Amino acid sequence: MYTWLLPAVKAILPYVGDIVNAALPVFKSRKIDETAATQEALLQKQINELQEVASLNAVHIKDLAEQLRQMVVTLEQGVIANERRYRRMSVLAWTAIALSLTAIGLWLGSN
Template sequence: MYSWLVPAVKAILPHVGTIIDAALPVFKKRKVDENAPTQEALLQQQINELQDVASQNAIRIKDLAEQLQQMVMTLEQGVIANERRYRRMSLLSWMAIALSLTALGLWCWGQFI
């Protein structure tokens, strides 16, 4: 499977919060209001709206990052459980091979003696 994926995601996840905090935008939503008295007031209103939308996006991205982190932890637990099963099945397979070779050896020994 993708054995490189889990370590890569684990290395990135602790820094997601820092990235989100640094990416909180300075500008937000943009909408034209023809009732604004001056061009400066219109620009200020647009800047405020852009800042509101960007802040909401940053909050949503942070929530998604937390959900992703929970999902990765769950996947990691599944990988650990599957690895245990694989090792157990591998051990049983080797034991079955050894037992069958022993039985074959005893049969050959009984046939030629």
């Protein structure tokens, strides 16, 4: 695994909430007359649609941020477990090497 990835993601995670809050629109949509043919009504309708889409996008970004946070926690737990396994295997390998060298030394000493 890339060693720079985990610290980079950890550095970004605290700011995800701020990004989501900034993405939420300030204004709420207002109901307008659907039959009005004026340019202002059309612009207001378009603005309302954009605000609804921006709100939906902000909710999706928040969901993705939560999934990212869960993924980072899971990856971090996996890294910790792999480090433990690596240490255990290293200890076993060095023990096997030491026993092998001891056996060779005893064999050479008996000859």
